[in-house]
Amino acid sequence: MRQTWRWFGPQDRVGIKDMLQAGVEGVVSALHHIPTGDIWSPEEIAARQQLIACKKDGTPSGLAWEVVESLPVSEDIKQQMGNWRTHIENYKQSMQHLADAGIKIICYNFMPVLDWTRTDLTYRLPSGATCMRFDLIDFAAFDLFILERAGAHEDFPDDVIEEAKGRFERLDDAGRELLVGSIIYGLPGDAEAPSMANVRANLAQYDNISQEQLRSHFVAFLEEVAPVAQTLGMRLCCHPDDPPFGLLGLPRIMSTEADYKYMMDAVDIPANGITLCSGSLGARPDNDLPGMMKRLGDRVHFLHLRNVALESDAIKGSFYESEHLGGHVNMVALMQAALDEEARRKVEGRDDWSIPMRPDHGLDILDDQKRKAQPGYPAIGRLKGLAELRGIMAALLSL
Structure with a gap:
């Protein structure tokens, strides 16, 4: 190789x-x-x-x-x-x-x-090293309660939705901004200035595909x-x-x-x-x-x-x-x-x-x-x- x-x-x-x-x-x-x-x-x-x-x-x-x-x-x-x-x-x-x-x-x-999707770009491990992580609950919180995507509730089981609701409610403004920034980083062209309007517009292009x-x-x-x-x-x-x-x-x-x-x-x-x-x-x-x-x-x-x-x-x-x-x-x-x-x-x-x-x-x-x-x-x-x-x-x- x-x-x-x-x-x-x-x-x-x-x-x-x-x-x-x-x-x-x-x-x-x-x-x-x-x-x-x-x-x-x-x-x-x-x-x-x-x-x-x-x-x-x-x-x-x-x-x-x-x-x-x-x-x-x-x-x-x-x-x-x-x-x-x-x-x-x-x-x-x-x-x-x-x-x-x-x-x-x-x-x-x-x-x-999307090019890739993670919810945390600096997840800290017990060793002190950091890595990228995808947390399903965090992602559901973003999809359901920040992006508020139509039909999102159909994509997650009830227990995930309930846990995501609690996770979202515990996030302060800084935490929500960090979560959005981590997810948006994988959207080409949006990494510098996350915009929910841009995300919704990009997703809407695939509504009928x-x-x-x-x-x-x-x-x-x-x-x-x-x-x-x-x-x-x-x-x-x-x-x-x-x-x-x-x-x-x-x-x-x-x-x-x-x-x-x-x-x-x-x-x-x-x-x-x-x-x-x-x-x-x-x-x-x-x-x-x-x-x-x-x-x-x-x-x-x-x-x-x-x-x-x-x-x-x-x-x-x-x-x-x-x-x-x-x-x-x-x-x-x-x-x-x-x-x-x-x-x-x-x-x-x-x-x-x-x-x-x-x-x-x-x-x-x-x-x-x-x-x-x-x-x-x-x-x-x-x-x-x-x-x-x-x-x-x-x-x-x-x-």
Whole structure:
């Protein structure tokens, strides 16, 4: 597995020197400043490559931009509204420019409105480390009594509604503002200035789009872009829903193994593949991550390795992001399955036999708590996770 590291660009508080000291082999990045739906130009791509290739003193870093995360899919494409056809053509053009620059792997997601959802970005563990957490009761309090979404009462059992009502009533204004800010952080474009009006407007766009319709829109998108990726020698890899269950009345179509199988069968070419995110999929207790790697591994183009501690056996339940070796996912079994897939590919002579992986998220520990990096992306916590993953890999390869 090729060891990579996500970098958000020049504004990221974890920089090139940190990546070098962590000993990573490649960089995962994206042009977040370009509006969704616009074309990524050769000049913008080259500028990002240059930033990654050089240290601050101008000497070579030895690193390269190897994986795009993400080339975002616009809401117009997901809804098949407005400029969706133009946005698909722009997506193809961006793929062409990335391929011309030598970048061949694109991670993306098809989640409506949300990129991810947590209710606490700095949940404190007994060790003093902090992490991100999804608390079902807090989320229900937001949905029912702050957002006041129509139909929300139908999405939660009576005991959850009752507990959420009490939780909401105990929150003061500062607590409610903190909860809203944590949840809104996963809404693209709203992180800086949370607005209930914006959230309601975004959600309303999906009032008449069912799960089946969203899935058909996804297939239509793949039918356009996956053949282009195949021709360009690129690999597209869809990230799962995070968390992998329904929220805010929005349709979810990438939460289970069956969802991935449907997507791969609908457009059955090698370029149409998977980002297997053990943390996102692992937040649902019925997802078997090692089994998914064994059964779907032929089309796994990218690995996100992190872990979650589940707080119930419910499909839709509370969880927090744990140490890489300390949660619900059997990380040793998952990595063994990934190494087995790499060995199989190598025997077949596949150019893509080495699957890029990155230590996904990490606990904020030590000086991370002063640095205030992107939530989930501390320097030391990720390095600790990467060290643990390296240890597993070294042990398994020595057997």
